[in-house]
Amino acid sequence: MLISEFFIMVNQPTLLSSQLFYENRVVEVTLNRVMLGLWKEIETRRKRSASFNCISKDVSYTERTKHHCWRCKDIIFHCLDKAQRQQWVQTINNQLSLLSIRPKRLLVYINPYSGKQRGKWIYEQRVAPLFSRASISTDVIVTESANHARDHLKTEVDLKQCDGVVCVGGDGMFSEVVHGLVSRTQSDSRVDQNQPNQDLVPCALRIGIIPAGSTDCICYSTTGTNDPVTSALHIIMGDSQPMDVCSVHHNNTFLRYSVSLLGYGFYGDVLTDSERKRWMGPSRYDFSGLKTFLTHQYYEGTVAFLPAKDNLGNPRDKIKCRTRCHICEQGANNGQLLSGDHVYKMAEENSDEETSGDGVWRVIRGKFLAINAACMSCACPRSPRGLSPYAHLADGTTDLILVRKASRLDFLRHLIRHTNKDDQFDMSFVEVHRVRRFRFAPKHSNVISEVDLSETSGKKICNQVCTAHPNNDTGHSNWNCDGEILPHADIQVSVHCQLIRLFARGVERGTTFDTYTWSVIEGSNLSWQA
Numbered sequence: 001m002l003i004s005e006f007f008i009m010v011n012q013p014t015l016l017s018s019q020l021f022y023e024n025r026v027v028e029v030t031l032n033r034v035m036l037g038l039w040k041e042i043e044t045r046r047k048r049s050a051s052f053n054c055i056s057k058d059v060s061y062t063e064r065t066k067h068h069c070w071r072c073k074d075i076i077f078h079c080l081d082k083a084q085r086q087q088w089v090q091t092i093n094n095q096l097s098l099l100s101i102r103p104k105r106l107l108v109y110i111n112p113y114s115g116k117q118r119g120k121w122i123y124e125q126r127v128a129p130l131f132s133r134a135s136i137s138t139d140v141i142v143t144e145s146a147n148h149a150r151d152h153l154k155t156e157v158d159l160k161q162c163d164g165v166v167c168v169g170g171d172g173m174f175s176e177v178v179h180g181l182v183s184r185t186q187s188d189s190r191v192d193q194n195q196p197n198q199d200l201v202p203c204a205l206r207i208g209i210i211p212a213g214s215t216d217c218i219c220y221s222t223t224g225t226n227d228p229v230t231s232a233l234h235i236i237m238g239d240s241q242p243m244d245v246c247s248v249h250h251n252n253t254f255l256r257y258s259v260s261l262l263g264y265g266f267y268g269d270v271l272t273d274s275e276r277k278r279w280m281g282p283s284r285y286d287f288s289g290l291k292t293f294l295t296h297q298y299y300e301g302t303v304a305f306l307p308a309k310d311n312l313g314n315p316r317d318k319i320k321c322r323t324r325c326h327i328c329e330q331g332a333n334n335g336q337l338l339s340g341d342h343v344y345k346m347a348e349e350n351s352d353e354e355t356s357g358d359g360v361w362r363v364i365r366g367k368f369l370a371i372n373a374a375c376m377s378c379a380c381p382r383s384p385r386g387l388s389p390y391a392h393l394a395d396g397t398t399d400l401i402l403v404r405k406a407s408r409l410d411f412l413r414h415l416i417r418h419t420n421k422d423d424q425f426d427m428s429f430v431e432v433h434r435v436r437r438f439r440f441a442p443k444h445s446n447v448i449s450e451v452d453l454s455e456t457s458g459k460k461i462c463n464q465v466c467t468a469h470p471n472n473d474t475g476h477s478n479w480n481c482d483g484e485i486l487p488h489a490d491i492q493v494s495v496h497c498q499l500i501r502l503f504a505r506g507v508e509r510g511t512t513f514d515t516y517t518w519s520v521i522e523g524s525n526l527s528w529q530a
């Protein structure tokens, strides 16, 4: 069982301190309330003498390695007598029993078709052995169809019987679990999700993500890596990272929740096209991305938004969201949605400001290549800084990025900047705002239609690519909501501050503690050998 963080805490009272043997060395090992202290070498012996009546103590712990990855390691200390060994086991087990933040029972959903279809293998080979070592009991469900996990969580599960929910898969699988858990929490609390101005009830259970998908953007943005073992160790340690959730409505009807990207125009069109090409596998995103870029479609409409409070910084302030982020703390202090009249009416023709009960809305009309709302950085291995590098996980805001009509070359320069260190917002046709709520209305009335996912004929693609300012048949794009297509262009979005919590701790700063930071795993099932 994972014990706890294992690094020097100078201000913690020492519970136990002994001279033990480690390899050929005599070391001073200390245990304080939450951590096993780093041992200090006292004396080196070339060989442990055969006359030592040694008793060994096997301890597992987590160690930070490169690129935010954690690994589980074992260490064996040797004691001189049984009494000393007994004292160590007893004290460690007592401390472990006090760590209530660690989950003991988990509900696990595995999507066997995520990414390269290795979800089941990843769980069974790399994660389950760690859970069992940490004495965590699991109830594992391999999903049989899309929305299996969501519907199971919504209706069937006794949530009191587990300490957390784990999804093995990609961002789509995580989104399913979020929908299941958030909807279930609201229905248990009799909260109507169809009201866009409704404060939602935060979920009690934490969610763990074992990455096994194609992009794993949410896992990457919340742990700094998409490594299944690292995620499993964060779960075992009982880490907790709050996260905002956006609710998306159309005319007082709830559509979906979003935790990462809402994209209209470019990202909506890439998704719509790529869904038609699922048979191509993950390469469909590259193909559809190129095709959408070449069609260079823009969309007219009105964006209205409620800016975030000044104390939450701005999307270009270079303050990254990191473990124990002070901006997210400020966001939580600012409170959930502000009470009062949240109802926003679209601005009069020539006005660029509107006042409602919760502040002054800004209104922007124009022709847009893309409208994106990033609730988190959306970093992933392909774009390590993400769509909005300084967006925060839990401050109650989303970064609204408006990319106005521009030449293909300028748009290409903007897109390329997502993959390097240049500022993608430092371009005359791009503006970015930190907002609490926004809404969009396309210029042309929104026809509610089933999205046609059938393949477009080659001739039509060619026409679209070759036309200077092509418009699609309806004159509006689709919203890409965390990888799902929304059927409405006219939407209202509200950010719900810290609605859910993950078994994660956000991306950690630098590597200052790397050499000194350890986390002990084994506890009640410490193996001792005479």
Ligand SMILES: Nc1ncnc2c1ncn2[C@@H]1O[C@H](COP(=O)(O)OP(=O)(O)OP(=O)(O)O)[C@@H](O)[C@H]1O
Pocket (backbone or CB within 6 Å): 110, 111, 112, 113, 114, 115, 116, 142, 143, 144, 145, 146, 147, 148, 168, 169, 170, 171, 172, 173, 174, 176, 212, 213, 214, 215, 216, 217, 483
């Ligand atoms: N048993 C199943 N059969 C078919 N679809 C499923 C099943 N279980 C889950 N799904 C659906 O598969 C979709 C994609 O899954 P997931 O996100 O895990 O993988 P991915 O698309 O490869 O990864 P990413 O979202 O990171 O790109 C999800 O929207 C989920 O609803």
